[in-house]
Amino acid sequence: MKKSELIKKLTVTGAMIAMASTMVACGGNYTTATSDAKYALNEAPATAGAAYDYYDDYEYATEAEYYYDEEGSYSVGNMSTPITETQANASVAQNRKLIKTVDMTIETVSFDETIANLRNQINSVGGYIESEYSYNGSLYNNSNQSKYATITVRVPDTALEGFVNNVSGIGNVTQKTTSTRDVTLSYVDTESKKEMYKAEQESLLALLEKAETIEDITYLTQRLTEVRYNIESMESSLRVYDDLVDYATVNFNINEVKVLTPTVIEEKTPGQELKEGFATSVKDVLVDTRDFFIRLIINLPYIIRGLICLAIPVVIILIVVLIIVKVAKKKAKKDQAYLEKVKKDKEKLATVAEKVEAEEKKEEAKAEDKKEEVKTEENK
Numbered sequence: 001m002k003k004s005e006l007i008k009k010l011t012v013t014g015a016m017i018a019m020a021s022t023m024v025a026c027g028g029n030y031t032t033a034t035s036d037a038k039y040a041l042n043e044a045p046a047t048a049g050a051a052y053d054y055y056d057d058y059e060y061a062t063e064a065e066y067y068y069d070e071e072g073s074y075s076v077g078n079m080s081t082p083i084t085e086t087q088a089n090a091s092v093a094q095n096r097k098l099i100k101t102v103d104m105t106i107e108t109v110s111f112d113e114t115i116a117n118l119r120n121q122i123n124s125v126g127g128y129i130e131s132e133y134s135y136n137g138s139l140y141n142n143s144n145q146s147k148y149a150t151i152t153v154r155v156p157d158t159a160l161e162g163f164v165n166n167v168s169g170i171g172n173v174t175q176k177t178t179s180t181r182d183v184t185l186s187y188v189d190t191e192s193k194k195e196m197y198k199a200e201q202e203s204l205l206a207l208l209e210k211a212e213t214i215e216d217i218t219y220l221t222q223r224l225t226e227v228r229y230n231i232e233s234m235e236s237s238l239r240v241y242d243d244l245v246d247y248a249t250v251n252f253n254i255n256e257v258k259v260l261t262p263t264v265i266e267e268k269t270p271g272q273e274l275k276e277g278f279a280t281s282v283k284d285v286l287v288d289t290r291d292f293f294i295r296l297i298i299n300l301p302y303i304i305r306g307l308i309c310l311a312i313p314v315v316i317i318l319i320v321v322l323i324i325v326k327v328a329k330k331k332a333k334k335d336q337a338y339l340e341k342v343k344k345d346k347e348k349l350a351t352v353a354e355k356v357e358a359e360e361k362k363e364e365a366k367a368e369d370k371k372e373e374v375k376t377e378e379n380k
Contacts, residue, residue: 097241099181100157100248102164106171111147111256117170118151118252125163127155127247147256154247164250172260187241194234201227 108114115134122129134149155163164176204227208220268276296303 095184096182097184097187097245098157099183099241099244100160101179101181102160102248102250103175103177103179103253104164104167104173104250105175105253105255106167106173107255107257107260108171109257109260111149111254114171114254115149118153118167118254121163121166121170122153122155124166125155125159127153127159127163130154130249146258149252149254151252151254153250153252155250157246157248160248160250167250167252171254174261183241183245187238190234190237190241194231194238197227197231197234201231 106114119129130152132149132151134147134151136147168176201224204220204224208217208224211217211220
């Protein structure tokens, strides 16, 4: 058997399988029934051409689901009891694949008790926690952040409504959002593709038994591997869909607060609003003042440590400044003593110069006296 012939066979088989899968997709999500009609080689339609010659004596079974006949009614396989289009649509509605998600924000004044009650409610309906993140506060966080938790819960779809109603009583629900996603078409399409690949797998197995050359065996084995991988992929997708449909998802945001938010707003007169608003403001101021002093006392060791850390460099700077001032004063004193010494030396030199000048004047006076005496003697 040549490869080109094998490809032709696979092409014809694939075309007929595709027709069957189209009927599956149009029929909805129903249980597959195998028809008793088998097409042998000599019974093949004339429009199929010579391509049927390559099947030799191989016969294959066509798989059929609900199909629409010429009389306007739905039939399944070789069943003799037809169903109407309304009945078919009702069957689809009953088998719809709906993924439900609920988001809830809850306030509580007792965080730990609320979390414990939530766990009890989850266990009572047979659910489980898919993911959880909680913050229980920190001694090193000065923002005074309250406790909070983000929890994702999976509960059976049949118990969702009762679970949500019961959980609403464990705290103050400030926000709730419910969403439903219909994945029926995607589910049916995936299931149809899986059945198509299964039919192709059976055809490939039958051809593999008749393959004679290594080339044909290799080609069929490679294609069979791809088909099996696609079947497993479709089955995995269907399992994911079934899990999401059977178990609804509930997302919780739980916050610890000091005062619960009123869920019902009462109509008040301006006087009542003024009175309650002023009382609330005074209460907030008192609470903030109390919290300030509490945090001040709690953080007093850190404040003292900070002051000490700040004082150390200040003291060092003061010491350095004092040393510089002392050195400067000492130098100034030295310079002053030197200047005084220079001044005294100048005064001494001035005194000596005066004495020398006086002596010189005396000598000059003596010389003048001698000259006068000489002149007097000469005159005589």
